[in-house]
């Protein structure tokens with residue numbers, strides 16, 4: 001059974017002229033990439049964000065943090081885009097002015113063929129120097145550590161400081177150009193589809209709210225209620241891999 005609202009959402013999407021697809025961790029859940037805040041399966045149910053996802057954590061124990069991110073990068077490398085990622089890519093072929101704004105640090109949208117995408121929280125595949133910000137090579141595949149293993153980060157080729165993951169940690173500013181482009185796209189769009197995000201982390205959670213304030217129609221795909229429900233015209237209560245393909249049939 002399709003969740004209620006599917007036909008209405010499909011119709012709204014068919015009328016979209018400028019579309020933003022705004023995604024969070026739930027988008028990749030069915031690819032086997034864990035979310036952060038789901039009660040049993042989320043990363044934060046098992047790992048402490050304060051000791052892994054802050055600049056202070058990296059300074060205190062770079063090998064713990066680097067090992068954790070390399071473990072996650074290995075898992076993402078082995079994951080495949082799911083039918084939801086492919087449906088998002090299909091939407092862009094129907095609505096040429098489509099922008100995918102993702103909070104995800106995986107590369108599953110790009111592997112599914114989505115061209116115009118913005119990574120608000122960085123990427124597991126863009127390590128850089130923690131001191132001079134020089135981009136560093138992505139470590140060779142196949143050597144990622146097991147869960148919970150420390151791994152000393154490589155050193156910057158320019159200044160020898162430790163290389164850090166190219167992600168946005170708590171308390172850090174989002175990449176300026178990415179945030180600007182995302183706000184601009186939300187400002188201009190007439191339909192925004194938000195998928196698999198808890199809508200709790202700011203400033204990213206502003207993006208659907210900007211679209212709504214500007215008169216855009218916001219559609220949500222999420223099995224659970226979120227604070228974004230309030231600005232959504234249609235709430236599709238279902239998993240991304242099942243709900244999104246039904247919107248582009």
Ligand code: BJW
Nearest residue numbers: 024025026035036037103170171196197198201202239240
């Ligand atoms: C499915 C599904 C399926 C399941 N299909 N759906 C107090 C109040 C307000 C703000 C703050 C505050 N204290 C601190 C702040 C600021 C802070 C913040 O927002 N904190 C809140 C948590 C309270 N924000 C920041 O620090 C940001 N920076 C900042 O504010 O800078 C200010 C500044 C300016 C200038 C100079 C300096 C500073 C940065 C935020 C960075 C977030 N980073 C992370 C980690 C990235 C790296 C990594 O991967 O480790 O980003 S945290 C984590 O949360 C990750 C995600 O991108 C982000 C959002 O999570 P997401 O994607 O929504 O996942 P979940 O798990 O929360 O939700 C999954 C959803 O999917 C659920 O709804 C499920 O139901 C659903 N789902 N299965 C569809 N199959």
Ligand code: ZN
Nearest residue numbers: 129132156159
């Ligand atoms: Zn450097």
